[in-house]
Amino acid sequence: MPKIIGRSLTEHREQVRNRVFQALRNQLYERGFDAITLAGVAAEAELGRTAMYNHFPDKESLLVAFVEEEANRYVRRLDEAVAAVDDPVDKLATFVRLQLTVVAEYHLPPGSTLASALAPDTYRRVAAHADPITNQLREILLDGMRAGRLPPEDPDVLIPMITSALASRHIVEVPPDQLEHAIATAVRFVLRAVGAKEKPGKTGI
Template sequence: MQNVPRISGSPDQHRTATRKKILVAVRDVMASDGVDKLTMAEVAGRAGLHRSVVYNYFPDVRALLIAHARYETERFMDELTGALGSAATATEQIVAYVHQQLADFAAYPQPAGPELATLLGPDGYREMHAHVQPLGMLLTDIIRAGVEAGEFAPSDPAATANLVHACLGAERFPLGQGHRDLEETTERVTTFVLRSLGAETNGGRSDV
């Protein structure tokens, strides 16, 4: 029988560490076997825990998926903040954002939106989507700063951020499945996004 491994520290630290093990196991199962193979038993086995332990933290697969979305968003935001720290301009921030997002798609394969929508239902999908809204707000702020600084062509920052995310999202599945080369994809998408924003590329400014 699998048991909770001994984790030193306070009860809160123990609980946090166990919760993280479960959510990392969710990511591993989806990456290797697909979201259709995601079960409480499979997650427990991958985490090295008894299934009852997983149920102590999450009542069902739906709750696991929503918590996983929040966990992955927080992880990515931390990594993205570090990448943006060395960017001096909005253009450099956009480049860093695109590079970080595409690299994350390749490193951490995620199920397609329709698959998640089927599993979660409309309410669950909206709840999960709410956890990734900080990314949209961050990208909107970068675009707004670029427009105000004259680096980007005038546009509605929020609407433009949605378009950029749609462009990036189209690469999620191909990169996650290894169907596209990360370096080539990053160069192609970065050039496209910069041109769409009216930013300067290697060929000069592209006003759209």
């Protein structure tokens, strides 16, 4: 009988997944998805191949589970950060800052993109995790418009423009001591682009 990690079967499963995801994360950013094998991930996670297949029957299911876990963690992080501020323009600044911080933290894996690595139905399932992030941005923009802090514009036009701008790695591919400055510059750019207005009694956004 396989050794149980942790104090219960539930804790065992969680710890196994964490170890597998960490191993996958390392290998994704070192070699790319195409070069990864379940056996290789299992070896780095110090997990038997049979146990690995019990959790993830194939490489695609492993990648989907990993992306879902990463997306859910980020959505929670984003919700907490945005909820910590009241002003809608400050919320937008927080959104932009966190998006770029995450881009800087997670290097894109070499090799195939998700779109080419996964079957169409599976990719749509993974891509659906972007919906909470898009909805968060939509609510921030609408709140800003209702509060008179942003000019009335179609959010369906603004959202892809903002997300496209923030998807560029060039913004954060700078020396570590310049990262904060680069992100602050990008925040100011987005606020100007959407026409954010100064707070009453303030001399700057």
